[in-house]
Every structure is written in C-alpha cells, then in structure tokens.
Amino acid sequence: MVFNYKNLYYLKKNLNFSAQSFVMRIVPFIVSAALTTGLVAVLNTPLSVGKTKTPRLGYFLSPQQGFWQNAEPENKSFDANIVVDGLQDKVEVLMDERLVPHIYANNDNDAYYTQGFLHAKFRLWQMEFQTYVAAGRLSEIVGPDRIATDRFFRRLGMLEGAEATMKKMANNPALQAAVTSYANGVNAYIKSLQPSQIPFEYKLLDYKPEAWTPIKTYLFLMFMSYDLTGRGTTTDLQMTNSKNYFGYEDFNKLYTNVQDSLDPIIPKGTVYEKASVTALAPTSLDSLYFAKTSSVAPNAPEAPNKHNGSNNWAIAGTKTKSGKPILASDPHLGLNLPSLWYEVQITTPTHSTYGASFPGSPAVIIGFNDSIAWGVTNAGRDVLDYYDIKFKDTTMEEYWFNGAWQKSVIKEERIKIKGQPDSIDRVAITALGPVMYDKSYNANGSDGKYLAVRWTAQDGSSGLQTFYELNRAKNFDDYLSAIHHWTCPGQNFAFASVSGDIAIKQQGAFVARWNRQGDFIMPGQDSSYLWQGMIPSSENPMMKNPERGFVSSANQMSTDSTYPYYLGAANAFPLYRGIIINKKLNAMFGVTPLDVQALQTNNDNIFAEMARPAIFKFLNESSLNADEKKYVEYLRNWNLRNDINEKGASVFRAIWDSLEVAVWSDEFKNANLPLQWPDESTLLEQMLKDSVILFEDNITTPNVRETMVDAVTAAIKKATPHLAQMEKDGTLAWGAYKDTRVSHLLKIPSLSRLHLPIGGGVHIINATTGTHGPSWRMVVHLVNGIEAYGVYPGGQNGNPGSKYYDSFIDSWAAGKYYRLLFLSKEAAKQNSQFKWRLTFTNS
Amino acid sequence: MKFIVAIFLHAFLAFAVGLYSQFPWWLFVATSGIVAFFIMDSPAKSFFAGFLGVGALWAGLATGKDLANAHLLSSKVAQILPLGGSYITLIIVTGFVGGLLGGFAALTGAYMRRSTK
DSSP: OOOOHHHHHHHHHHHHHHHHHHHHHHHHHHHHHHHHHHHHHHHTSOOEETTEEOOOHHHHHOTTTSGGGGOOOTTOOOOEEEEESSOSSOEEEEEETTOOEEEEOSSHHHHHHHHHHHHHHHHHHHHHHHHHHHTTOHHHHHOGGGHHHHHHHHHHTHHHHHHHHHHHHTTOHHHHHHHHHHHHHHHHHHHHOOGGGSOHHHHHHTOOOOOOOHHHHHHHHHHHHHHHHTTHHHHHHHHHHHHHHHOHHHHHHHTOSOOTTOOOSSOTTOOOOOOSSOOOOOTTIIIIIISOOOOOOOOOSOOOOTTOEEEEEEEOGGGBSSSSOEEEEEEEEEOEESOSOEEEEEEOSSOEEEEEEOTTSSSOSEEEESSEEEEEEEOOOOOEEEEEEOBSSTTOOEEEETTEEEEOEEEEEEEEETTEEEEEEEEEEETTEEEEEOSSSSTTTTTTOEEEEEEGGGGOOOHHHHHHHHHHOOSHHHHHHHHTTOOSSOEEEEEEETTSOEEEEEESOOBOOOTTTTTSOEEOSSGGGSOOOBOOGGGSOEEESOTTSEEEESSSOSSOTTSSSOOOOGGGSOOHHHHHHHHHHHHOOSBOHHHHHHHHTOOBOHHHHHHHHHHHHTOOGGGOOHHHHHHHHHHHHOOSBOOTTOHHHHHHHHHHHHHHHHHHHHHHTTSOSOOOOOOHHHHHHHHHTTSOOTTOSOTTOTTOOOOHHHHHHHHHHHHHHHHHHHHHHTOOSHHHHHOEEEEETTOOGGGSEEEEOOOOOTTSSSOOOSSEEESOEEEEEOSTTOEEEEEOSSOSOOOTTSTTSSTTHHHHHHTOOEEEOOOOHHHHHHOTTEEEEEEEEEO | OHHHHHHHHHHHHHHHHHTOTTSOGGGHHHHHHHHHHHSOOOHHHHHHHHHHHHHHHHHHHHHHHHHHTTTHHHHHHHHHTTSTTOHHHHHHHHHHHHHHHHHHHHHHHHHHHHHTO
C-alpha cells in the first residue's frame, strides 16, 4: 500500500472526530443515568426533617405500593372466601354493618384461629406495635429517641414475666392450644398479605410485620398489667422523696390513709374474719424505713396514667323494671386510635360469647354469654416495690444479703436501634428483683442507689384462663372458679347472671403487707422487708346478692379499715366516683338499660358538690374586684354538672387548681425533687373539718400568717385573668376547656380525633378527661337471649384510610350506644343489619 | 405518533411491573429506560414521554384510589407530609414524583441509545 499523507490526515481527523463524538454521546448518558440513580436513591431513603424522618417518599407515594393502597373504597365489600392452612373445619364469619365479626366455628381452636386472623386483618400494626413497646423494642422501629423507654421495660422484667406466663401455660393444654391457634391465625393473615397491602403505619415508619408468636400475646398481657399496676414504679419513688422531705409525721398527714368520705366497694360495717396470713413489721422500721434517708430523683420515662381506673356495677332484679339483673362496665384507659378494644362474637358448640376483645389476645375480655355478664375495674392495690440493694462494686456481680455476699445474675439486653448500631444494656438480677436504677441508668437521679424492682407480674400469670372460663361460665360458681386464676393486675370483677345472681369480688395476687409496707423504697440487705406471704384468694373482698340490690366499684378502697390486711396507700384509690355511683344506685328503682346508660354517661360533679361550699366557707368577697366577683357568681350559679356548655365547671376547676397551688406550692417547690402532690381529697377533707389546715400558711411570706381565707382569695385572684382570657377566646365552656381528643398511638394529629364535644372529667362517672376516659361502655340486661348495648371511642378497622377507623367516636362522645347483635348463625343470616360473609376453609 | 406510543408504553409497562409489589417500587425506571431506548426520539421528547406516561399513571391511579375513598386518607396524609391537607396537591405531588423518575429514566434510555450508535 502506498503511503498517502492525505489519507492519514483524514484517518486522524476521523478518529478524532469519532472519539470526540463518542465522549460527547457517552457523557449525557452517564450524567442522566447518574441523575436517575440519584433520584431513585433519594426517593428511596428516609430523609431527616428536624427530629423526625420522612418515609421513603417514592415508595410512600407510589400508588401501587405506597399509602394510596391503604385508601379503602367507601363501598368496599368485605365478603371473602379465605383459604388457609391449619383449620380443622370450615368457619363462617358474618360481619354486621358496624364491621363487628360474628364468628361461627365448629370447634374452639378454629374460632381462636379466626379471631387471630381477623385481629390481624383489621389491627395488625397496633397489635405488633404494642408488643414492641412491651418487649422494650421500640427503638427498633422509631430510632434512638426511645432507648430510655426500652431499657425501662426490659429492666422491669416484662419479657421475663411473659416467659413465666408461657411456662405456666404448659400446665393448661386447652388454653395453650387456644393461644397457639390464635397465633396461627395471625400468621396466616400475615402470610397472605401482599407487600402493597401492609398497614399504613408500616409504610410511614418503613418496616415490615414479623411473625406472631404466643409470647407476644403474653407480652401484651404484661403491658396491661403494667398499665394498671405500674404506677408504683413512679409513686414509690415520689412517696419516698416526700417522706424524706417532710418527715414521716407530716407525710402521714399529707398523704393520709384516712378518707372520711370513703364509700368502699364492700359496705362499711361488713364483718371480716381474722387474717390467716400475718405480716410482721421489721423491728428496724423506725430507724431504717420511716426515718429520713437520702432522696432519689429518677424520672421514669414512662408512667401509666393516674386515672387508669373504671366503673362497674350490677343491679339485682329487685331494683330493675324487668326483674332481671343489669350489668354495666366501663374501663377508663388512655384514649387511642386504633382502639385498644375490638368487638367480636365467638360462637362454637361449647359456648357463645360477645364483647370487647384485645387485638393481641384470644377470647373476649369484657362481655357476656347467654348465661352471664362480667365487667372489670382496676383494684389499685400495690403489687410493686423497690428495694435498695448494696453491691460490692460497680460490676454488680455480688450484693450483700442476709449477712453474706450473694451472686447476682447479669443479663445483657441487646437493644436494636433503627439507623444505629445495637446498644447493650447490662442488667443485674437479684433475689429481690431486677435492678432498675443503677450507675448506668438514671445515675444522676438515683443518688448512687441501686434499686431493684419486685412486681407480682414478673412471676407470670394464668390470667388468660380467667377470661377463657368466663366466656364459658354458666353461673356464679363458674364465675368464682374462673376469677380464682386471676393474679395481676388486681381487678374488681362484677358479675350478673340470667338466673338472677349479682356479685363482685376483688381478685388478684395481693401481698399481705404490714402498715405502709412498700409505700417507700425498702432496705434490701436482709429478708426482713421481703414479702412475707400472699393473701389467700378466699379472703379477698367479695359480696354476693346484697340486701341493697346492687354491687359496684370505681377504684375506691375495697373495704373500710376493719379489713384485716393493709390495702396500700390511700392516694392510689380515687374516692368520689364510688360515692356518687352508690348514691345514685341506692336511689334508683324500676331500672331499665336506658337508665343505666344515662348513669354511665352522667356528668354530675360530686367532688364540686362537696368542694363548692368549702370554698364559699373561706371566701371573703369584700376583697375581690368586679371581675373576680363575676367568676365567683359563675361558680355560685353553676348546676354542678360538667356538661360541655357549662362555664361554671371550668371556673370551678380553675379556682380549685389555683387553690391547690396556693396551699401546696410554697412547700413543694423548694424540694427540687419529683414529688407527688397530696390528693384533692386531702385538702377538701381538711377544709370540711374545722381543723387547722396543714400548710395553709405561705412560707414565702415569713412575716404574715396566711389562713385558708387568704388562700381562697389568692386562688380566685390567680384564676380570674386566665378565666377572663378564655372567656374572650370563647373556650370557657367546659367541653372546650377540657378539650378531649382520641390520639393515634404515634400521636400524629391528622390520624387523631381532636376537640371532641364530650363532657365529664375527673371524679365524675363519665370519667372523660383530655386524653383519657371510658374506653368501652357496656350495658347488659340479663334477660333470656340477652339485651346488650355498647360503644367504644374508635372503630373496628385500624386503617386510617377506612371509614370504619373512627366510626364510633361521634356516638361515643354523644353518649349514644349501639344495640349489640348477639345472634345465632341462622338468626344473623335473616337479620338485615348483617352485611358481609367471610368463609374460612383449609387449603 | 411515536411520542404517543411511547407515553402509552411508559404507562403500561410501569403499571405492569407495579402489579408485583414484591419488586421494588422503582422498577419502572428500567421499563421506561427500555422504552426510550427502542423508541428513538430526541432526548427532550423522550424525557417528556416518560414524564407524561409515568406521571399520568401515578396521578391517575392515585385519583382513582382517592375518589373511591372520598379523600379520607389523602386529606390525612396531606397534613403529615405537610401539604396543607390538600388532596389535590398530594395527587399532583404523586404524579410529579412518578413523572420525574419516569422522565429521567427515559432520558437515560434515549442517551444510552445515542451512545451506542
């Protein structure tokens, strides 16, 4: 080939050109590919906004996978033929128009399997979330903010308690099979779940459901034990501080165990037998226990609501119009969405029951069957104590007990944290319980102390057996033997039967205590302060078919002081709801279910009825200006009802709160410790008596000796500007002042129902406060075939994208009830209020 | 015509892969890239075809869900995100996010085709 310069030139030029154009073509590709990848990455990553994180936005917005999939069509049909594994027979579920399932199964295990499936179908996120909280795994889904909470629950022994419960279940094959079938049902649903169909909150928080296990049911029940008895984790510390700060003598007046106006569950004057278990107070009591010791100031990251309580009562046929008993039950708990409760009917050849169930647990918890009805309130008894442990050194491997060094068990708790490496929490377990506070947990507050926590729930419980048997109970004897299994949380079980019996019993595993045992942190260096025994179940307070024709409970002290056991510090027992319930029931005759509904939603304020004259007794109106006098007039003219439109109710509350501040705050603010203020009844009962009132003098004005008259004047002067402002803003009416809301478990406002028009409040039968109140109202008329009514502040579907998410709330706020449909399968099929049919068959 | 076909294919294929929620939600990025690779058009037109195809699909599906749901969930989500509680804004944002990804995926496909010429 002849060499040609010209050719070479063109070749070079071409080469250059193609290289250049290749680069020019590849660069846009690379840039756009990078941009696309980057965009996918950004939209597939949770982004930080302030302290919170967004969901993965692309995923969350994707209409085929994200939240749009949870937008349930308004006219959705819930009809379905569901094919699963693990059923013994075909199950039929008829859904009524309120989305309440009526399960008709040919055997009990199939019924619980189906209940598990339905709980999961409508409440999966909530039931799993609650068990994450109980197990101390919240950080796994919400990140590092909640580590203190996770450590708290792990140190409290929640998992150990659940495991102990599981061990006890091994002795009870029928119940164990029920819990296992329930778990299988939950898992069958989870297995059937397309990723696009997982509940809304999983998408928001970006995690996935895990398999359900029986231990989760027990963890949930542990959480209920905590919710109803766990206040001791906080109050025992606060009471210790108060005792140390004021000295035992003043303490005993401020936190008195005497309640003059008490109307106990078992009427005063009842004669009790001698205690069969005697608790001997240690000889070192005055020097080691009642004496001032060093104070502690840990702030527990969680504390159950002070107002967790309830009402229940049963009225005998002698007082009802029909001659048949009527039972009422309304448990007061935190008001949340999705609701704690889920209505269900379970019908099998062995039994047929209806009521409120817990998503997370098989069986009906508060309800009725064709023979009996039952309801529960919290007993409020102290079943949790702290012991001050002396360790050899900071490794906590040995502690001093009964004159020798004992080995502790060290448990390493691995806490998974979303977006961070795991954290290991080292917990020492002693014979007096696991150590809650130590050098690594709330070291600043616990003053170098090691505090072990002993709680009856740590021993596990066969409490589920109680509900299992109540669901099937036919009569009083069945009821008594069912509740005999109950240990924690202590409850007052009200009972009524179609055969005409009514009864109430306070049941639980209660410690036989010496006076004030466990009200404060106890010395933990020898066995003298340990629990000496449990009160036999047969000695727990009980009453059957009393002359007065009713039984009732509202968390007050169960007995007067002649009961041979110490019930615990009186400030654990609210006083006033019990007084008014008994007063009203005494005066009622020819009672109908409608009357009972009216009583459950009654807004009369008995506390104000007693407190208003006490305020006026100490009021010197000449020292008030025109504005202040105006609000005194509001108070004077108030009808003593906490209905939504009553301004007087808000005026009373503001003045009373200011009065408490005027009397107590000067003494309390110098303490710089977490202290609990005395109960409202402490101040009121002193005002009603003509005795010297403790701390009425304001210690910040040493030259002046204030009296109660000055305190009342100061309170009115202090409350007036607030009241005037509220009146200007139009928020003085009680409903607006109280501002009740039902909050989503994640406290997201748009998933909550805010500003609900409902009256009631503390000390009132309708115990609805801002965030707390009757979580299930039930009225059962024990006629043949049962006539029952109920409502709860929520809806059957936990999905915020469903119209059944909050569908009962307006009725609940208005004090309306639904007639509960308790029908045989044949009758249900004829009934026009039944809308859908689900069948479950084995594959 | 080519443009219209491309829009339709973007939407159809994104919908088809979206039916399988075991797959990642962004799998349509691949299908939109492929569509633009085979249907040759200018980069700008490819981008808009992808944007309109996926954007319309997302907005359309969201609208369908939302109408059947009477804006119940969208009004709540539009407060969480926060878009002032407006379901319309939420649908627009949904369509825009899908569209943007569809557009960039198509642009990438178009440039890929050009780089192999």
